[in-house]
Amino acid sequence: MANIPDQGTIRHSLLRLSHSLAPDLRGVLSDPREEVLIRYTRGTGSFSADKRYITLRMKLYKLNGEEDGYHEGVWERVFEDPNQLLASPPPPTGPMDEPVPPVPHVQPLAHTKAHWVFGDGSKIIVAGPAASHLVQLNDGSFQFSVSTAQIITGGEGRYQGAYGLVQSLGSTHIPADVNLFGPGDVSFTATTIDTFRIIRARYYADPTSPPPGEPPKEKKNLADFPFESHFAEVNKAKMHYIEEGQGDPILFVHGNPTWSYLWRNIVPHLKSKGRCIAVDLIGMGKSERPEIKYRFHGHAKYFEGFIKKLGLKKITLVTHDWGTALGFHYAMRYESNIKGIAFMEGLLKPYPTWDDFPASDAQPQLREMFRLFRTGGVGGPGWQAIVDQNIFLEKLLPGVAGRPLSEQELNFYREPFKKAKDRQVIWQWAQELPIEGKPADVTESVQNYSDALQESLLPKLLFYAEPGAVLTDEHVKWCERNLKNLETVSVGPGAHFLQESSPDVIGRRLADWYERL
């Protein structure tokens, strides 16, 4: 019985087969605006009488075999002796994984021009250098191959005004009794595989042209929060969340001192992809404030209760700041319920010393500020700064938002924490940071998820800014070295609240990544 393949195994095999027969090329896109095409061609080639030029006349096919127009092109050799084609360059020396020389300067043996006319009449025109090679096979025949690197010079139809690059890799088999470079007319059958990376005109910003004359689009108000409130009762307290879209859940988890408002300009990018849920952690945003200590494990209990209450399965987590810690803590214990984790400006591992907080290359002012926040306990200097003077909302958040926040936006962020007693949760978060082994229970949990994270094959997406605030260059390198199945995205200049400085970049790249999960 144990050897009977179950339905899952058969389904997996069929899925592999379908992917093989109809490959999904989304994984090769660097951006949704980029168009990647793979085509192959079959047809005939012919030499000029002087053996200086070859022309190809080919039928063009999609990978599924469907005919899709035609391809023509001209190859011009720049070598004198065809015996040069039999030689391979010597193997390169030096490392391949460091940006250092030497890189051999292998010159092209030919130049090319070509066009591809697709089934709808659209055309791409290119030019570029080519490598060419001749291999003698064991029966005396030859394999003649050409590899091109081409730049798109123009286009027609849907590719009018398009830009991009193309590669073409073709070959022909030459029977033993035919001298390809001998006198007389020689024709041959040929085949090529051609790949295109294209930016269509509607996405391209011509740096030499004046701005297009079309009327400017109405600028959206970044402050708007046009979402309906929902509540779920968890451990006898109401937790607030917003929800948009349908499908597998995409759960957005904020950190300190924010709430679901943080995700307002990112959720719209994802709402057509899945069921977007942005939750307010217990005691934060519009969630209730039960009489608890608001320690990390208390938050985790409510967060996990929320997931259970809503019955969320196959979750994709999108996390920030302490939301990252809660997300990792959950994901590493319930990995089978997670599809992927996106994270930014978060907590990856405990900080062994204060010098490591938030990173050895971080701004020292941040370190000193948090030292103060953790001084004196309730009523002490840290309490006074956070609870009494509301420094997180009034100074820290606008200071590391990465752009000036409008008064309207600041008021949205301030609203849940107007009363001093509601700011205890913010103060407690600052006490929970696992620095120099304290608090021990948080340090242990963070170390546990950090260890598990380094073994996990779950898809991971890291957004980082330059210079960032708590997730700096040092952490990005650590992630690249230690996390498997990781993609990283630089959102450009920014500090801590990347959702404020780069919402569209995050939304767009998140949507692209999510589609590939």
Added chain:
Amino acid sequence: MVNNLQTLTDVIDQIADIFGSAVRGTQSDEREEVFVTYTQGNGRFSPDKKYITLSMIQYKLNGEQDGHHEGVWEAQFSDPRVLLGRPSNPPGPMNVPIGPVPRVDIVAFTKGIWVFGDDSSVTAVGPALSHLMPLKDGSFLFAVTCAQTITNGTGRYKGAQGLKTSLGSTLVEAGTNLFDPTKEVRFTARTIDTFRIVREADMKR
């Protein structure tokens, strides 16, 4: 029943393996091995912005992981603005073996190694074109296409010869200066790689 189901999944898996990276209808001869892979990973500039290295995970077209790829790109230009330009459309017929064929300037040279799942590898070198395309939101698409010659291989590709191409890109977000001379710049990247290989056993010695 057990045998039939097991055979069914085995056969499906075998077909999937055959088509995992192969592109049907593209061989000129049965001794020629033709396949396409793609890679995803990270790129890193040298501080002087003259070199890029790629550290990539390699996948078959069906999405199965199949080893890794590393490589180095060496710039042949001093002003990155040359990457914004492109030549005019080439003149003359495309279906007659006559000139002129334009000389497009080579802007980089490359070397790379592709290590497959069974640890066999292919090493290749060759010239490259690179292109920087400004997008309307202020970001850029930076793309590289390489025409490469295989120099050597290991494992099943020991002594192999052939050609390959690589076509990669990365999105450079608005506000990021890929060629900033004051700091190391890193980026995510993706490539599509096509191989035409003749193995040593099929070549005349």
